[in-house]
Structure formats: structure tokens, C-alpha cells
Amino acid sequence: MHALLACAAAEIPVNDPEYRRMAEVHYIKAVSGLRQSLVQAHGPSQRTVVLWTVLILCIYERSKPHHSQGVDVHLNGAAQLIQMYFQQKTPDASTIATDIWMPRLFLESFMFHVATSIPFQLTSTASAPIDSAFSLAETILEVLCRPHISVDANSPVLGVPPKLFQYVYTISRMYQQYPDGVDIRHCRGLEQDLRRWDTLMAGTAAPELLAGPKLYVLCARILLNRLIYLAGNQPDHLPAQDYFAEYYSWPFLVLGTCAEKQSDRQILLAQIQGFWQATNNGTMRRLENMLTTYWTSGKSTAQNNLWLINMGSNAFQSPAVTKSATTPYFTPANNGGAALHPDDPKTPTLFRPLQIRNVTLKNRIMVSPMCMYSCESDPSSPHVGALTNYHLAHLGHLALKGAGLVFIEATAVQPNGRISPNDSGLWQEGTSSEQFLGLKRVVEFMHAQGAKVGIQLAHAGRKASVVAPWLAAQAGKPSLKADESVGGWPANVAGPSGGEEHIWSPLPDAYWAPRALSTAEVREVVAAFAKSARLAVQAGVDVIEIHGAHGYLINQFLSPVTNKRTDEYGGSFENRTRIVREVAAAIREVIPEGMPLFLRISATEWLEGQPVAAESGSWDIQSSLELVKKLSEWGIDLVDVSSAGNHQDQKINVHTAYQTDLAGQIRQAIRAAGASTLVGAVGLITEAEQAIGLVQGADEATAAEAMLSGPEPKADAILIARQFLREPEWVFSTARKLGVPLTVPVQFGRAI
Template identity: 75%
Template sequence: MGSTAFESPRVLRAAGLPYFTPANNAGAAINPQDPNTPTLFRPLKIRDVTLKNRVMVAPMCMYSTESDPASPAVGALTDFHIAHLGHLAAKGVGLVIIEATAVQANGRISPNDSGLWQEGTESEQFKGLQRVANFIHSQGAKVGIQLAHAGRKASTVAPWLSSQGKKSSIKADENVGGWPSNVVGPSGGEEHIWADGDKYWPPRELSTAEVEELVQAFARSAKLAVQAGVDVIEIHGAHGYLLNEFLSPVTNRRTDKYGGDFSNRIRIVQEVSNAIRAAIPAGTPLFLRISATEWLENQPVAEATGSWDMSSSSKLAKILPELGIDLLDVSSGGNHKDQKLQPHTNYQIDLAGQLRKEIRQSGQSTLVGAVGLITEAEAAKDIIQGADEAIETEGLLSGPEPKADAVLMARQFLREPEWIFTAAKKLGVPVSLPHQFGRGLL
């Protein structure tokens, strides 16, 4: 009898890394086409990017980069971010969105925030981002980045340094890397301080030329991000940061082409979107996060000017296809201290659902992401169940009417990094596991 030769199996190496780690693709449904597989665990294709499931890590500021403005590493992501974000990728999420990353130095919330304003692929900011992206990819996840400018909320210290409690911030002056004389907004002066003058700097009004330069800064950062390996770009237009400040008539009192009526106030978002879309490949998805409402309805501050509300968001949502926006990330609030916000489990989910319904009824297909107080597997499943199957026909929907096409979660992942595996088990969905952790997760 002849002998039979057997070849030992090999561990597949993850590509794109200078060190060894096995290639992982955790969190993918074993049989995504099974009719019993909930939409939450089915792939989502957006342009040329396919996410293995519909769960995204929402951006979370970590206040953990170098703050010294003289350091070449200022604003650059570090090994901490690889450990933090890479671990979530290893635990099965479909998309990891890197924290709000400033397109200009004065656009950081704090001196310790992430930035991507240094030009060139040899900069420390570029290299730090590339290392994070490469590791996330090695775990089978896609990586996004939220590009942002903090506007009048800039130059504050990390929240845990505040003596006023978790929800307060205190001013960052030059001694800690701050820029008190260069905090900016669509409008300037003491009356436009975000909140308590003891905690925030008064902004100065941006010139028209500076706004035009800001638009190009977003485009440059987006181009660098894609070169570094980022799969998805998100524009931060929410939570009272600069683009949100331009959108709202409460905070935008300008008289040039970027202020006044609705069409002028949304101009900066249109220009930023168009500039980014022109700077990145056609196959790269582009998201926009907005505050769907400021929660200022019937408040004195908005009586004279009006405010940004759901009707404003609906009007903006209808023109997003023209701007190349693929997904609307629906949050709320954060632009004025007098907001009357009463959070409950579905308060932002309902906003997302209303906007998605209006988008579909207008015949458009812009995707919608829901975020806010999503913690349980069943709740996440119900939010998007049927997103692929619900087709409008003669005013009726076949199947359930979903409130979003994807869910974004942040703090829950800080509490429960293995949420994907826990959710899959609760929902009865067999999913792939990371090779190194598989025995402990069975």
C-alpha cells in the first residue's frame, strides 16, 4: 500500500501589518441568507464597501493624544487607540468609526483630541491613523472616521478634569495647549459663548475666506484618511459643533452667503460634502451626522430666530443624494444650553424613523443610522428588522417598517465590548469568532 501525504493546515496571516496576527473576521453570520437571520446580522453594501453586519461603533472622544502644539505627534492616534478600537473590531462589529477628528488645529474640542490637519503621508497624524486602520482591517472590520470642527465648543480640557462634574468642561488656555484667542464660530462675541462663560471661551466670527478654507480643509483630511486606509468618511454636523452652528438660525447670525435663510445656512454642509466627494474615490461611502432637532421648540431663545428642528432636517435630508451622502446618522441636541431634552429609550430612534419614512416616501434611498440608548439585542434588531425587505408600494409597506438601516452604539461598547457575540447568542444567530478567543466564546 502506498503512503498518503498530508499537508498541515496553516494559520492565515493578516495582510498589511509588519507583525504577525491571524486574519480574523469575527461577528459575521455563518449563514446570512438564512431567512431566520435578522437584518441586524445581514451584510450591508454601501457603494463599494460591504459591512458584515449592521452594527457600527459610533465615534467616541478619548482625549488621549499628544497636546503639545510643538510636537510632531500632536493630535496623532496612538497605541491606546489601537488597543481600544482594535479590540472592538476583534469582537465583531461591522464598522468602527474613529472619534471626532479635527480638520484644523483649532477644531479640536480639547488639546488632547485627534486631528488630521498635517499634510502628507509622512506626518505623525497620517501614520497613527494608518496603523489603527490596518489593525482594524486585520480583524475583518471596516473603519470610518468622523471629520469635525468643534467651533465655539473648542479649547476645553478633557471632561474628567472638570471640577464641575462629568458633563462640564473647563477652559483650556495656552499653558495646556489651548487656543483661547482662536475659538471660532459662524458668529462671534460674548453672546455666542456655548454655555457658562467661566467654562467656555467667546468665539470670534469666521471670515468668508476662512469658511471657504475650512471647506477645503475637510476635503484634504478626507483624502488623507482614504490614503491611510479608511473605508468610510463621516461629516460631523451635529451636537453644537461648527457645522451644526452654521445650520441653526439660533447660532448663525451671519449676513454673508453662509448666513440668513435656510439655503444659505446649509451652504457650508453642501460645500463640505461636495468637496469631500470630489476628493475621495467614487466607491467610498460618505455619511453625515446631524442633530435632527435642537430641542428648542417654544423656547425664548428661538422665538425671534426660529431653530433647527425636524422640518429643517427633513428638508436637508431630501437633498442629500445631490451631495453624494449615502447615510444620514441621526442624533439630536447639543447646540444651545436652553434645550429641553427629555431622553427616553426611543427618543432619537423615533427621530431616525420619522426621517427615514419621509426619505422613502419621497422616492429616495438614503440610508439612515439610529443612535442613542441602544443597549439590548432585541431592541437593536427591531429598529432595523426588514430594512431590506420593506418596499413601498402604492403607499403601503410590505413587511415591517424599520426605523433605520443600521444602528450605531458607543457607551454600550465601553460597558460590553463583546456585545456582538452576546447579541448573536440572544438572537440565535451563529457567527464567526476570533481565532484567539473562540474557545472562550463558544
């Protein structure tokens, strides 16, 4: 690991003396510990780690011109260490396939491909130790292909099919006779044959990795590529990029299984990304996904060797696409959108992880809930309110595009809580219902794309039972009532208060007049939120959000304009906010302690100065500032700050930052009160610099410094909705503009 750290530090520009010093310190520690490590190593896995440490030291030396002579020193040192450990061993037919020789074989193979690949061309003066390093490979082939070993056409030699044996023998003889009789076209033909043998052996059991046919093919590839290189006399005549990536993956794979600390793992990922950019080879991208999968799989150190053998066999003999562990069917695992250097001071806060209880978001970018009005509307159908294949495609696509958290649309906790008959819901009983199964299927696929998944639980209240907005638009109206013929529920539209005066819009046919909920029904609504939350947890959701904004039921209870009740849920500020407290408490009772709970609010109704507010007051920014101080003790971890939507007389001063300014005021009030609730900003966030400015410095570790040195951040995270519909690649395009390297979906690596 010291060798790897030396390489990592050396990647920093040499004009940074601190990183140069760090590189030298780790380099010295690695060199000084090599001999003792080799003597104490037990078993092939530990010996392989030691040998690959030597390789990484070689790369460290080779990567800096003023250290070029270190390649010779370390290569010769590696040979001496190997001889010291194996000095009593001589290769023969009985020992050739054991673990003793495979690390050395990999060492020689890798050193050759490093020497002949374009990123690491050695000078002619450094070629002698590379040439001598092939002596053992030659010896192995001589032992395996010696004339006195009979080749029976019907029986394999050491498990090697006779046809493959003849290939290896031919290559060995050509190598021994070089330069006489070497035909570059013949070499190319043999190369294709060996690739076919690789394919045929793809399913070989893991324990056979160190024996028989695979050893033959590896030996043959070493010498064959050496022949092609010598015959062509130019590095670009050799497919060095492919082989370089293939063999360089081995030390990273070994070290990755030994990396316990998150910091070490980040260094590994940074190095892998660097080599992927240098070689543009998919093997390094596959390796990144493999290690990420391994680190999250919970395997113990004792399982490293077997896992390494299996992954080595699958990934480098015949690479396999990594399957997601979250779906019962095959789909590739992804995790795009994570910063490669999250701890680098140059990485903007926007692309640093955010820890909320036990959930870690890979960045501070969230996809807001967006209603799609695309569910079954027939109340007699078991599929009513269930997510469909449309949602799988829509939400899966968003999850693939790098956001740290993707919200599923507003999901009704009761049938009459839907905005339209085509809204999603989660009120059906049990885990075998179509609503539950549809949600679970979508969540599983979203997780496979690397996103955390949130769900917004909602009740539309008096704004319910309208048709999908595009249907209203086609009729030339901003809203249009949904009657029973299309699955609506005119008689069961309900809110805190009832009557014609509480219709949301006075326009003809826009909304139904609500009836007032009884006190018992309000408590049923609270229980319904808890029931839906419990089902969401069982479906695998990571985050729950309570929808308390935009004029829907909870927002209606908060506002004195729409809440004229005289029971415990109306009148005073405490009574009007009671429903938030009770819903939060009910949900907290049924979700894990480590699960985050969000609340979306309308920070203001924008009714200041309007006659309706003069009569009874309204919900304004001061009301929200008072509410948010209580959220932490109510178990709410983040307040998602929006505005408006509760009354048709609203007068919004629309500008780019009109809602993010509200978020900033709320965050200041929370911090001033000594509370810990996080703040999410939403609304017209479209540009990279704008997004950075909202959250920069919001890391709790640097918050105090940020407040002293510059403007305090307005939010801890941002939520984006329509911009993701216009530009699904927003996370990646923003990162490019800011110069932040990210992981990308494996299928899109060639384009992003």
C-alpha cells in the same frame, strides 16, 4: 458541488419536504455525473475533486439512518471507479510517490477515520467495506518495506530518513501480525514518534507533499490508528476527533478552491461551522479562516492546485496561524461578527450584510465615534493630534468584537477644530506626518480584525479649546476652558458668529467666547475637510463621516440660533446649509467613487417653545426633514441621526426611543421623496430586541413587503457608543440571545 449541496440541504430538518427534495435532486445529479467526471478528469487536482465527491456522498448517506446502506454502495463504487481509471497501474518504488496514489490514500484514510469517529460510528454490518478499503495502504507499505530493499543507515530510502523507515516498517509488521503481538502501549509510543516526525517535516517544500517522508508518515498513521482502534476495541480509545477533523478538512479545502459563487461559499462555510460545533476541533475553524483568506486573495482557478498543496502542507501537516494581509508585521487575521447564514430568512436584518457603494458591511451594527481625549497636546510636538498606542488598543479591541463598521473618533481638520488639546487631528501635510502614520497604523490593525473602518471628520467651532471631560469633572464643572498652558487656543476659538453672546455655556470658565469666521476662512474650513478626507483615504479608511451634529461647527452653521451671518453662509435655509453641500462636494472630489460618505446631524436642537427659538427660530425636525431630501444629490449615502448639543437651553424629552423615533421620521421622509439615502439610528440602544426592531425589514429587496406586513423599519443600521464601552461583546451576546450563529475571532473561539 452537487454532492455538497445535497449534504447542505440534508442538514435541514427532515420534516421540511422542500429541502429534502432539494437534497435528493442534488444527490441524483452528483451520482449520475461521477463516472463521466472521473473519465474526463486530468491531473491530480481534478481527480482529487472527483474522489472527494464520492466521500461527501458517503457522508450524505451516512448522516441519515434510512440511507445507511449507501455507505457500502458508494465505497465499493469508489473502488470500482478508481480501478477503472488506474487498472494498468501497479504500485512500486518508482510510482509510489506520484500523484496517482495520493488521492486514493487520502480516500482510504478518511473513510477509516469517518467510520471510527464518534459522530459517524458504523454498525458491524457495515465494517467489511471499510476493512477492504485498507488493501491498497497495506500494499503500499509492503512495497516500501519489502525485505529486498536495502536500508543503509547513512542513506535515505526514497528520501525517507532511515529512522522513520524503521518506524513505518515496525508498524507494518505489527499490522500484518494482528492480533498477535500488538501492544497498545507500544502503539501509543509510535504515535507520539510520528507526531514528532510531523513537526520535523513542517518546513518541507510544497512539491514534496506528494512524496517521500510525508507519504510514509501518512501511511503509518492510517495503519497505526487502525491498530489502536482494533486493540482498544472502542472508538473512544482512538483520538478520532483530531484525525476526523484533519482529514475531513481536505474535501472542504478542495471544494473551497473551486467554489466561485457566493452562495456555494456560504454553504461551505455553514457545513464547516456545523462540523466545528460537532467536533469542537480547531482545525475546522482554521479551515474557515483559510478559505475566507483565499476567496478574498484574488487567486485564479489556475492557481488552485499549487495553493491547495501549500495550504494543505501548512495547515494539516503542521497548521499555521493565518497572517493578516493588512499589516506589515505579524498579527492573526480575524473576521468575527459575520452571520454564517446571511441569506437564511430566519437571520434578522441586523445580522445581514449592508452594501453601501463598493463597501459591504458584514452586519448592520456600527460603533459610533467616541472621543478619548488621549493624544499629545503640545502644539510644538510633531505628535500633536496623532493617534497613539492607546488608540491602537482601544480601537483594535472594538474592531475585534464583531461590528460591521467601527468609527475612529471625531478627528479635527484644523488645529483649532479640536474639542480639547488632546483630541485627534488630521491636518498635517503629507503621508510621512505623525498624524498620518498613527492613523494608518491603527487602520491596518483594525482591518486585520475584520472590521471596516470609518473616520469622523470634525471641527468643534465655538465649543473648542476645553480640557478633557474628566478633568472638568474633577473640578466639579461640566466643562472647563483650556488655556495656552495646556495647549489651548483661547484667541482662535471660532464659529459662524462671534462675541460673548455666542459662548455655548454661561457658566464661569466653561467655554471661550468665539470670534466669527470670515468668508475666506469658511472656505478654508471646507478645503480642510477635503484635505483630511484625502489623507484618510491614503491611510486606508473605508468610510468618511462629516460631523454635523452636537453643536459643533457645521451644526452651528445650520441653526439660526447660532448663525447670525449676513454673507452667503447665513440667513436663509439654503445659505445656512451651504456648508454641508460644499463640504460634501469637496470630499467627493478627493475620495473614490465607491467610498461611502456619511453625515451625522442633530435632527433637532430641542429648543421648541424656548425664548431663544421664539426670537429667531431653531433647527428642528422639520428643518432636518427638508435637509435630508437633498443629501442623495449631494453625494451623501447615509445620514446618522442624533440630536441636541447646540444650545444650553435645550429641553430633551429623554426616553429609550427619543432619538430612534427621529430616525424613523427621517427615513420615512427620504423614502417618500424617492431618495436613496440610508439612515442610521443612534442613542440608548442597548438591548437585542430593541436593536432588531429598528432595522428589521430594512433590506431593500424586502422593504415593500415589510411596509405592507408590519411596521416600517426606523433605520437601515444602528450606531452604538457607550454600550460598547460597557459591554464590548455586545455583538456576540446579542447574536446568542437571538440564536444567530456568527463567525468569531479565532483566539476567542473557545469562549464565545
